[in-house]
Amino acid sequence: MDFKSFTESIQDMIKEFLPGDYKNASVELVEQTKLNEQYTGLVVRKEGQVVVPTINMNALYEAYEADHISLAEAVVKAASMAQMQPDGIEINPGNIMNYDIAKHNLFIRVSNAEMNQETLQNVPHQIHEDLAITYHIAVSMDEENGMASTLVNNNMLKSYGITQEQLHEDAMKNAPILMPATVCSMAEVMKKMMMSDMLAAGMDEETMEAMLADLPASEDMPMTVVSNERGLNGAASLFYPDQMDKVAEKIGGDYYILPSSIHEQLVVPDDGNMSSVDLGNMVREVNATQVSPAERLSDEVYHYDSKDKVFEKAATFEARQKTKQQEMAGPKKEAAMENAAKAPKKHKSNDMSL
Known part of the structure; x- marks a missing residue:
């Protein structure tokens, strides 16, 4: 069954699997366009309902197409989802x-x-x-x-x-x-993640300390993680007022920005140890292998110039710096030529021996 037939079948059959108070409910297929996500949704709305869940039909069809569920099971699952209301969430x-x-x-x-x-x-x-x-x-x-x-x-x-x-x-x-911003070294982030996992596993304190002692020191891991306290959509925190300058102050100057995901950004000092080309290759590889499309931010590498207070693509920054150097070199070259012209000329004497 193709996707269109599948969604229409669910739409036609779903009321048979819903309680009696859904008898007069409307059942609609809607195209959902959200940030980083587009899908066909199924909405079942009883009269007077303001907030209702939208069932992702693309995800349901993927499970059906992979033979993980039958059509009947898909209808039952959709009916169950249609009745869900987030616990504890009252929306006015x-x-x-x-x-x-x-x-x-x-x-x-x-x-x-x-x-x-x-x-x-x-x-x-x-x-x-x-x-x-x-x-x-x-x-x-x-x-x-x-x-x-x-x-x-x-x-x-x-x-x-x-x-x-x-x-x-x-x-x-x-x-x-x-959603307050957080700026932590990669070593600090790794330590927190390991501690959380070890506590969940019931590890004793002595073993935890021994394992954490083997982690690299912050100075050995130059990356800094910029996010928020929830770790949710934290990449945006870099754009908070004065936040880029606060990061520059923390790491000591200009830096490159690696868009890790929509949840955080990685910052690397612009100290000559890594090129923007290498960083770009790293971002693209991680995006392709480790980040889901829904959480992907960009394949670009950015740069923050703490002196000029400019956020831009790394390639744009490097081109701007090159132009600036050329502009500075121009007056210096002219001055050197002018000084040379003013200098007294020296003439070589021609000696002849007879």
């Missing part, structure tokens, strides 16, 4: 549409502009090189249930009666409060 539409409330729950995300062209046509955003900053409202945040949020679109912005500039300003004020 007024908290989203009332800007006086919503602005206190604003945060930002960063994504690849080219990969999300269709989505960006309908939402307010800012472009920095090939990355797009978008604005989101946290609907619910807690440790047990995670985070639910909604993307601010152009219609919402219009209903708020504010400009995109005001939205950006408010988001930049609130995001660092809602």
Whole structure:
């Protein structure tokens, strides 16, 4: 069965597997376009329901096509998902549409502009090189249930009666409060991850200390990880006000930025030990083998010039530096030629022997 037939079959059959109060529910197939993700969704909505789950039909079809589930099992699974409501999450539409409330729950995300062209046509955003900053409202945040949020679109912005500039300003004020930035060495991050795994495994304290002592020191691992306290959509924290300068102060100057994923960015000092070409090869290899498409940010390497306060692609930075050197060399060359012209000329005497 092809994808179209599969989705239409689920749409036609799903009510047979739902409780009686779904008798008059609407069942619709909708095209979902989100950041880094596009899929066909199935929405089952009872009368009066405001918030309902969207069932990812592409993921369900992949399981069916791989013979992991039958059509009947797919319908049962879809019916179960249609009745799900995130535990502990109460969503009040007024908290989203009332800007006086919503602005206190604003945060930002960063994504690849080219990969999300269709989505960006309908939402307010800012472009920095090939990355797009978008604005989101946290609907619910807690440790047990995670985070639910909604993307601010152009219609919402219009209903708020504010400009995109005001939205950006408010988001930049609130995001660092809602999702504080973190700047840690790679060694610190590895230590925290290992400690968490060892505690979960019930390892005793003495063994933990012995294993952690074998980890490389921070100075042996020059990478710094920039994220947020939740580790969720943390790559955007680098764009918080003054955050790039704070990172520069921490590592001692200019640096390259490796877009590890939408959740964090890696920073490497621009100290001549690694070239942008090598770093670019590293980013592309990791993206291709370790990062899922939904979490991929970019294959580019970026650079922050702490003196000129410029964020740009590494290639752009290097071209700018080359131009700057040439411009500086021009006056020096002219001065040298002028000094040479002013210097007294020396004449060689011709000696002849008879």
